[in-house]
Amino acid sequence: MKIDRCYCFQKRFADLQAMAEETGAATVQEVQQHVEFGHNCGLCHPYVRRMLRTGQTSFDRIIREEDEPRPCTSAE
Numbered sequence: 001m002k003i004d005r006c007y008c009f010q011k012r013f014a015d016l017q018a019m020a021e022e023t024g025a026a027t028v029q030e031v032q033q034h035v036e037f038g039h040n041c042g043l044c045h046p047y048v049r050r051m052l053r054t055g056q057t058s059f060d061r062i063i064r065e066e067d068e069p070r071p072c073t074s075a076e
């Protein structure tokens, strides 16, 4: 099984990664300002977070929310 896109919007992670590099977008929400994806089931969000963290754009296993938590945004 290869997971390489937001299936609801048919947007490839490789294209999202290229957009993130081009624009400096560093979060799911920032990438969403440039590409429409992730507004339905949201299952792609942890994959996109991992992509933004590691640069990986194709995955062979399930990544759940708890596997790739949202970055801490508190101002500690």
Ligand code: FES
Residues within 6 Å of the ligand: 005, 006, 007, 008, 009, 037, 038, 039, 040, 041, 042, 043, 044, 045
């Ligand atoms: S897979 Fe991205 S919103 Fe459903």
